[in-house]
Amino acid sequence: MQNFLVKIAFFLYRSKGYNQTKKFFYDYLENNEKATKHYIDLFFIFLILFSVFDLVHSVKNETPYWIVFVDYYIITTIFIIEYILRLWVHGSTHHIIIREHEKSKFLQTNFSSKDTIKNILLEKWQYIKSPIALIDLIAIIPIYREIRIIRIFKLTRYIRSVKQFFDVLKSKYFELMTLAILLLFVIGVAGVSMYTLEGNINSKINSLLDAFYWALITATTVGYGDISPVSNMGKIISMITAVVGLIIIAFGTSLMVSAFFEKLGEIKDNRIIDEIKKIDNFVIICGYGQMTKMLLREDDFDGKYIIIEKNPDVAKQGAKDGYNIIMDDASKHNVLEKFKNSYSKISLICLVNNDIENIYITLNAKSISKDIMVVARASNASMEKKFKIAGADNVIVPNIAANTMLLTAINNPIMYSAMHSLLSGKNAAYLDEIKVLGYDNIVGKKIADIDFKEYKLLLIGLKRNDDFIFNPNREMVLESDDTLLVMGLKISIEYFHRVIQGSLS
Amino acid sequence: MSLKKKVWIFGYSKESKMIASSLKDVNFDINIVESNDKNSNDALLDGFKTMVLMDITNDDELEPLGIEPNDYIICVMDDEHLNVFLTLSLRSMCPENEIISISHSIYTTQKLKMAGASKVIDLYQVSANRIHSIFKKPIATKILDSFISSSYDISFGEFTIAKGSCLDGIILENFDFSQYNIILVGVLDWELGDEFIFSTTNISHKLDADDIIVCIGNNNDLEKFEKKLKMSSK
Numbered sequence: 001m002q003n004f005l006v007k008i009a010f011f012l013y014r015s016k017g018y019n020q021t022k023k024f025f026y027d028y029l030e031n032n033e034k035a036t037k038h039y040i041d042l043f044f045i046f047l048i049l050f051s052v053f054d055l056v057h058s059v060k061n062e063t064p065y066w067i068v069f070v071d072y073y074i075i076t077t078i079f080i081i082e083y084i085l086r087l088w089v090h091g092s093t094h095h096i097i098i099r100e101h102e103k104s105k106f107l108q109t110n111f112s113s114k115d116t117i118k119n120i121l122l123e124k125w126q127y128i129k130s131p132i133a134l135i136d137l138i139a140i141i142p143i144y145r146e147i148r149i150i151r152i153f154k155l156t157r158y159i160r161s162v163k164q165f166f167d168v169l170k171s172k173y174f175e176l177m178t179l180a181i182l183l184l185f186v187i188g189v190a191g192v193s194m195y196t197l198e199g200n201i202n203s204k205i206n207s208l209l210d211a212f213y214w215a216l217i218t219a220t221t222v223g224y225g226d227i228s229p230v231s232n233m234g235k236i237i238s239m240i241t242a243v244v245g246l247i248i249i250a251f252g253t254s255l256m257v258s259a260f261f262e263k264l265g266e267i268k269d270n271r272i273i274d275e276i277k278k279i280d281n282f283v284i285i286c287g288y289g290q291m292t293k294m295l296l297r298e299d300d301f302d303g304k305y306i307i308i309e310k311n312p313d314v315a316k317q318g319a320k321d322g323y324n325i326i327m328d329d330a331s332k333h334n335v336l337e338k339f340k341n342s343y344s345k346i347s348l349i350c351l352v353n354n355d356i357e358n359i360y361i362t363l364n365a366k367s368i369s370k371d372i373m374v375v376a377r378a379s380n381a382s383m384e385k386k387f388k389i390a391g392a393d394n395v396i397v398p399n400i401a402a403n404t405m406l407l408t409a410i411n412n413p414i415m416y417s418a419m420h421s422l423l424s425g426k427n428a429a430y431l432d433e434i435k436v437l438g439y440d441n442i443v444g445k446k447i448a449d450i451d452f453k454e455y456k457l458l459l460i461g462l463k464r465n466d467d468f469i470f471n472p473n474r475e476m477v478l479e480s481d482d483t484l485l486v487m488g489l490k491i492s493i494e495y496f497h498r499v500i501q502g503s504l505s
Numbered sequence: 506m507s508l509k510k511k512v513w514i515f516g517y518s519k520e521s522k523m524i525a526s527s528l529k530d531v532n533f534d535i536n537i538v539e540s541n542d543k544n545s546n547d548a549l550l551d552g553f554k555t556m557v558l559m560d561i562t563n564d565d566e567l568e569p570l571g572i573e574p575n576d577y578i579i580c581v582m583d584d585e586h587l588n589v590f591l592t593l594s595l596r597s598m599c600p601e602n603e604i605i606s607i608s609h610s611i612y613t614t615q616k617l618k619m620a621g622a623s624k625v626i627d628l629y630q631v632s633a634n635r636i637h638s639i640f641k642k643p644i645a646t647k648i649l650d651s652f653i654s655s656s657y658d659i660s661f662g663e664f665t666i667a668k669g670s671c672l673d674g675i676i677l678e679n680f681d682f683s684q685y686n687i688i689l690v691g692v693l694d695w696e697l698g699d700e701f702i703f704s705t706t707n708i709s710h711k712l713d714a715d716d717i718i719v720c721i722g723n724n725n726d727l728e729k730f731e732k733k734l735k736m737s738s739k
Contacts, residue, residue: 283640290610294633297611299641349636375636394639398632399520402607403527405626409605410512410577411531416624431645456705460688460721463644470659470723471688485644487690488705 002111009097026089029082033341035278041158044082051075052152055145072142079140079151086136090127093120132157164267172259179252183219186248190215190241194234202230219245269326273338276306276324281345284308286330286361287352288318291377291398295349296323308335310352331360336368350376350392355383359390366391430490431460438480440500448474455496457488509534513572515561515591516582517541517548520607520628524579525553533577538570562590567598574601580622581607589616596621661690661719662727664734668714671737677710677718685730687722 012018027034054071057063096119104111127133139151156162169176195211204227205211214227218241229235276282283301285292288309296305307325309315315327328335330352339346348365350358358376365372376392378384380399387395409416436443442450452459461470463483469476478484486493511534514521525535525548537555539545548555558566561582572578578595582588585608592606606622608614614627638646648659666672672680682689691703694716702710712718720727 291629291632294611294627294629295636298630298633299637301640347640375639377632394636396632396635398628399523401631401635402520402626402628403523405631406524406579406605406607407527407531409624409626410510410528410533410603431642431649433642433644458688458690458705461644461648468644468648470721471683471686483644485648487703492705 002113005097005113005116006101006111009094009101012094013098022089025085029086029089032274033277033343035280045155045158047075047078048151048154051148055148076140076142079136079154083133083136083140086133087124087127091123093123096120096123160271164263168259168263168267169256171263172255175255176252179248179255183245183248183252186241186244187212187215187219190219190237193237194229197237198229198231198234202227202234204228215241218242220249221246265327269328272306272324272326276304277339277341277344279304280343282306282347284330284336284339284346284348286348286350286358288314288323288325289351289353291351293321295351306339331357331364333364333368336361336364340368345371345373347373347375350374352377355379355386359383359386362387362390362392430493431485431487432490432493433463434484434486434493434497434500436478436480436482436484436500439502440480441502442478442500443480445478446474447472447476447478450478452486455488455499456492457486457496459484459486461485511536511573511576512579513538513570513576514579514581515539515595516580516588517544517553517555518581518583521579521581522547522551524581526551529553536570561587562594564594564598567594572599572602574599576602578602578604579607580604580617585609585613589613589620592617592622593620659721659723660727661721662687662731664718664720664731666712666714666716666718667734669737670714670734672712672718672734673714675712677704677712682720685722685733686726687720687730690719690721692719693717 028037028040031037051071054063054067058068097116100116100119101111128137135150135153135156138147139154141147191208191212191214194214195205195208198205199211205214210227217224217227218238221242223242229238281304283305285295285305285307286309288307292307303324305324307318307323308328308330309318309325310327310329312327315325318325330336330350336348346369348361350361352358352361355378358378362374362376365374370391373394374392375394375396376387376390377396377398378387379397381397384395384397384400405416447459459472461468462472462476462478462485463469464479464481468485486496488496509532512528513536514525514528515538517525517537517539521537525537529535535553537545537548537553538558538561539548539555540558540561542557545555545557556570560566572595578599580588580592580595582591588606588608592604595602595604603623604621605624605626606617606620608617608625608627609629611627611629614625614630617625635646638649677689677692689704692710692712694702694710694712710716720730722730
């Protein structure tokens with residue numbers, strides 16, 4: 001038995017298919033970073049709404065049999081499978097077995113399958129007892145039809161606001177708990193007093209439950225009026241209960257409002273972060289100043305950017321100006337780490353007006369992942385070296401860049417205007433890169449066979465595997481992943497691009 | 506008389522220090538104009554010819570400097586208002602000169618242009634442009650960088666067509682530059698005005714003496730081509 005367990009665990013550990021399948025289901029059920037999970041979510045939302053609609057409709061109407069069939073058998077089956085899959089992807093059973101096995105080997109004790117199974121069950125129990133899993137479980141129990149209305153609570157998994165609401169409440173757990181106990185005490189005292197005072201003379205109060213019900217309705221200022229005091233003493237108790245209840249409710253409300261107010265900024269920021277993380281290639285810009293504004297005016301990265309600004313006033317101004325901006329300190333590890341996910345290509349631009357902070361942010365980004373491309377602004381040439389040591393991929397020194405432009409303008413005015421046009425594309429010439437992709441129709445063609453002149457383009461060079469080939473030989477055959485460096489009018493380049501993609505002929 | 510080109514730099518602060526020293530390296534005759542005592546002292550200590558003006562906004566003080574029409578003027582005053590005003594005064598005084606102003610903000614750039622600067626170099630725009638290029642056109646940026654810093658074998662070459670050379674009177678389209686392994690980027694044809702025309706516009710040009718053509722190529726190939734041009738004109 002023990003050997004069998006360990007063998008299976010190792011088999012699963014090594015099995016590529018098993019791990020891939022599990023990862024697949026995990027991604028689509030639980031991994032919010034997965035962009036395509038969205039579709040599965042929508043599918044489940046549809047199922048839930050369908051089921052609830054059926055239930056509501058059938059209260060006063062005859063529902064067609066096929067709807068009942070779909071709801072009762074198909075949707076329930078899907079939910080059962082969903083529940084099992086979620087239970088499966090939660091935690092890792094074979095890891096527990098292997099861990100226990102290795103522990104016993106190390107301590108030279110006997111491998112206890114009883115303990116191991118207990119640990120496995122414990123891990124699964126953690127999932128089963130979570131509120132959302134309980135809702136899932138109740139939603140698939142077929143015993144009592146009306147209980148299926150609980151399915152509507154399954155929606156909470158997909159509605160972020162609900163989760164955020166509970167998070168906010170959690171942050172005020174202690175205060176709210178105190179108030180709740182106080183409220184319970186007041187209702188208890190009022191209910192018991194009412195029962196003893198009027199239990200025999202008030203025809204509406206037949207049990208202790210009636211008395212508690214009356215106390216709660218009075219204390220929360222709802223006051224249905226179905227049960228009301230008949231004696232003088234009862235009226236006095238009602239008045240005291242109502243006033244004390246009002247105070248408690250007012251406290252509770254203000255507590256929740258202030259908790260929301262405190263968390264509002266964070267909730268907003270987290271939403272922006274969640275949205276940007278779904279994009280497979282995005283840019284983080286640190287600091288909101290003139291340079292950031294200028295950069296975004298030049299190129300807004302198709303909206304795939306996010307600005308992190310430390311100063312709350314500046315961040316507010318940025319949001320007013322219409323940019324995606326969050327208020328936070330990019331030099332903190334946990335701030336940048338929030339953006340990390342397994343598949344996005346992240347670039348970071350440090351434009352804070354302070355070298356020390358920029359270097360720190362560069363190091364911070366590189367410590368989170370070496371793959372984050374960092375472009376940093378440095379105040380002078382001696383700083384440039386330090387940025388390189390910190391790991392920045394590109395360093396911009398505004399003064400040097402301007403100086404170079406100025407020197408070119410004086411020394412080489414024709415080249416200055418040529419370069420100006422080449423980069424900005426304001427005149428006839430624009431220098432641009434065209435990436436050749438596998439399905440483009442120029443793959444496998446000789447350069448001589450492509451009439452660049454007809455497209456009014458000039459082929460300057462070609463980049464293949466990190467090598468730049470200037471003025472490539474006309475007999476060269478184009479391959480996928482080559483990058484062509486061409487010059488021409490912007491519209492010519494766009495036209496050529498469309499032609500090679502096959503959307504035009 | 507010195508053959509060096511004369512450059513007037515107005516303002517001697519952190520940025521202009523760098524500009525001045527790099528211009529000195531490429532052999533310009535540099536004249537610094539400053540109104541601040543400390544800055545002008547710095548300029549003197551760094552070995553530049555320095556004039557001290559009490560009031561840079563006063564035309565009576567600017568005129569005696571003796572700026573000639575061929576001189577370059579660079580305005581790098583720390584105070585932006587002063588820089589705009591200075592650009593304007595210098596333009597009204599020297600309508601012919603090349604005035605290059607450095608700007609520190611988006612809003613000033615526009616004002617400097619209106620004040621008559623021939624070229625405005627906006628510190629932020631230049632940097633923003635660079636970042637944009639690094640992201641969108643990494644290869645092109647590297648190539649253009651290497652043109653300027655000449656760190657790479659490939660560079661720009663400007664050739665003035667001499668009278669009687671092998672290109673004089675030739676229709677550009679009919680000339681095969683690929684035999685020299687260079688690429689024609691464009692031409693400055695005085696018949697069509699003094700604007701630079703890129704070869705991709707596909708307008709047919711007849712080259713005359715004094716036109717300037719711009720090519721890119723390996724330094725060796727460019728040199729060979731230049732020699733060939735010179736040989737043919739003799």
